[in-house]
Amino acid sequence: MITGKNYIGNQLSSEGSKTYKTFNPKLNIENTTLFHEASSEEIEKAVSLASNAFEIFKKISGAKKAEFLNAIADEILALDQALIETYMSETGLPEGRAKGERGRTIGQLRMFAKLLLNGSWVEATIDTADPDRNPIPKQDIRKMLVPLGPVVVFGASNFPLAYSTAGGDTAAAFAAGCPVIVKSHPMHAGTGELVASAITKAVEKTGMPNGVFSNLNSSGIEVGTQLVQHPKVKAVGFTGSIKGGRALFDLASQRPEPIPVFAEMGSINPVILLPKATESRGKELAKTYAQSITLGTGQFCTNPGLILGIKGSSLDKFIESLSDEILTIDPSCMLHPNIIGNYERNKNRALEQNGLITTADYHDDVAVNHARQTITTVEGKTFLENTTLHQEVFGPFSMVVQCEDIEELTVVISNLEGQLTGTILAENDELNSYPFIVDALQDRVGRIIFNGVPTGVEVCPSMLHGGPYPASTDSRFTAVGIHSIKRWVRPFSYQSWPNHLLPDELKNENPLGLSRLVNGSSTSDPI
């Protein structure tokens, strides 16, 4: 069922000579399929098809695009156990996670289908003419969001379904009216190909133009580089490391025509433990956080890698409880030998820093590619002086910073890089007393959480998944939820355009029944 080939539009193709295999980290063996990396000619063809498809796709109605998105969801479900088993064999993740992530992926596609059926997301804005205005007559102007053009989506290692081939970036781009070229993640190329086959079936069944989707295999940086530099590519979506995301951002910014890159990258997701909560609920919080730190073997972008508290016996007890609790959890398998290799390397680099004390390090034997969870602690002063300690250790690792007082805690927060999330653990009456903490944290993060855990990114309109750099390359956008569509669209104005030639979204009659801003007031009435 898996061919190892690329989808260049609707056609399977394997012209390239470079090949690679995926890896089963649980069994510690290579999977059997040989994947053909896309050749330069195949890339060129995919982009050319996408650019041509754009001229058709951009004019397809919301209702038809919704049908397309729902068809993708149906076809993914129809892959059934073949998809789940391939997913598991390429990630070492358990069946429950595979099914959960599939559910999320399907849910995102259907969410965008619903958004398209409603249609008001285009933000139709109309100001009607006033020919009698003095000194200059007022022209009729009508604005709506239109798609940018072909979008390149990079698959994410840690979410083979929800942030990859038919994940959030792709679903949002299709909804916007943009063709998508996926640079498949090499660690789960088989899962990627299966999902690509589902998208291709949906393209054919719902009559979408050939080239609206391509899936390119790649194990190095060449395919991605050629794609991002291609003049016909108009935007890029990425989820992964700071190094990878920044490289793409730099390539895109340095083009003769720069294009937007939304890269969701590193985050250590600081958690602030306020004194009263530490004292009254330290033990319980330690238990909750031992779970959150090891969830998915710590391979979540919202993993809490940094806990900030005020020095004292309550914090000591919290650290002790957290260290005890985390050692009771069975180590689990990481996605790939490279991922666990990076985990060990980055953890060891942190552990080598002066002043960092290890309070828990799983030391029993572990199965191959299973990660040893680790808790460390350091003084606030030491943390402030050494930015190596601010770097993400992707995996089940966390660091507790013991600050002298609330002032030092505020300084530590202000000196953090941008983050996806910031969490405050406090008693209900306690938050009031620390406005500066909340202010400082807000400036550094995209989402702020009260008495919860940062892991778990709800797919809903109010979600902001992104944040100040390096959490993302542009804090003005989100990677999750309906508003993530805004990454792939631009406003476009029609001035004095004949009514019958306007898109339906802007016609006087309002045939789609959209909510529109007409002469400054929101209405769904015709004009």
Next chain:
Amino acid sequence: MITGKNYIGNQLSSEGSKTYKTFNPKLNIENTTLFHEASSEEIEKAVSLASNAFEIFKKISGAKKAEFLNAIADEILALDQALIETYMSETGLPEGRAKGERGRTIGQLRMFAKLLLNGSWVEATIDTADPDRNPIPKQDIRKMLVPLGPVVVFGASNFPLAYSTAGGDTAAAFAAGCPVIVKSHPMHAGTGELVASAITKAVEKTGMPNGVFSNLNSSGIEVGTQLVQHPKVKAVGFTGSIKGGRALFDLASQRPEPIPVFAEMGSINPVILLPKATESRGKELAKTYAQSITLGTGQFCTNPGLILGIKGSSLDKFIESLSDEILTIDPSCMLHPNIIGNYERNKNRALEQNGLITTADYHDDVAVNHARQTITTVEGKTFLENTTLHQEVFGPFSMVVQCEDIEELTVVISNLEGQLTGTILAENDELNSYPFIVDALQDRVGRIIFNGVPTGVEVCPSMLHGGPYPASTDSRFTAVGIHSIKRWVRPFSYQSWPNHLLPDELKNENPLGLSRLVNGSSTSDPI
């Protein structure tokens, strides 16, 4: 009344040793005031004040910020004739234009004040909790737009009021809750200082934090470079040349923490003359366009620098009429000897290109710094082969491209760089017959106009002033209208946050009566 000093927050300051003067192009003499360029220390102080002011300003209510914006408008009006005369002495522009631009500037400030009083622009989005949801309880999440932080605004040479000190970028940034540091344009530093004094009075009268505004004099690139590279600066607004805008974009993209730059830059604003309209209304259109090309001595970003038609006797007659008409218009003064110097240089570079024919070039004597309007024509094939001919000639210059047929016309459009506007001149029944022209043009521009002129940028919600690169550095935003505020804000989510500590915009009670998206439905009801 004009001191030549910088405003570092509310304080006048002149520590720098570098000085310069503005120039009266009509009288061809330097104006008398000596302006002190901001020193490195003054820049540092302005940014530090802005960063501190941000922590206060970001929490000031919409109603208070509206008061501030209206106070700026009032104080600008109170400058009365002193402002108008300074403006005229620094630009060579007539009194009517000065007053018109002041009206627009005041109007923009009051428009944002109104937006703040309404309040719904923050796009409050709320999803309430569902503790009983299986398998994972749903958390309460609430999102709204929050300011990015200190914004640097670069004054524009051609709009000393509407796109400079208290112009659209500044008004939108203040409305968003961002402090502003203006890099004053050296050609109208006196106008800039007067407006800065008005803003400073408004800051003091309405109790805004010191540092929410600074105005820095500068005649070179050093001040702008230091500002854009400063870690505490979070965004940049610019209106001007491609060279200048791209340099700032590159600086901002290459920072350790990249920041968004909205630069509105070059555009030749293609106008498509369809055959029937050329035939039936060529003479009338030529008259209209002679006016549009010379409006404000061609110093508008929406000046029509390129007219595309189909070869034939009707187009010949149009070119003849346009050439005749434009020579009946009296030449007018450009903003500065440098501007007219660039005009002459860029025009001559174009005229040197093979195949470009001059059909009108004002040859009578002109007063000093007055520009000679020029019309040229070239074959479609020649235009396609020589991208030098695609470059903007800022001033009263336009080029008519004679295409072989509608196919060549479509190819020419597709090969243009990104543009602010595209105009189609056609009979009512004619537009229908050329869908590919409309499609191709839409991909290249931000605003499309039917049977009008591109000059005249209405300040209204439906306006898109921007467009694909190099018309702007990010086609997803507009420089004009209420939605221009989106350049300076980011969405921010609160998860499980106590109701009484949420900002008013997100509280259950909806005390501000905003229109909000609650559990997927738009409502202004409390929760």
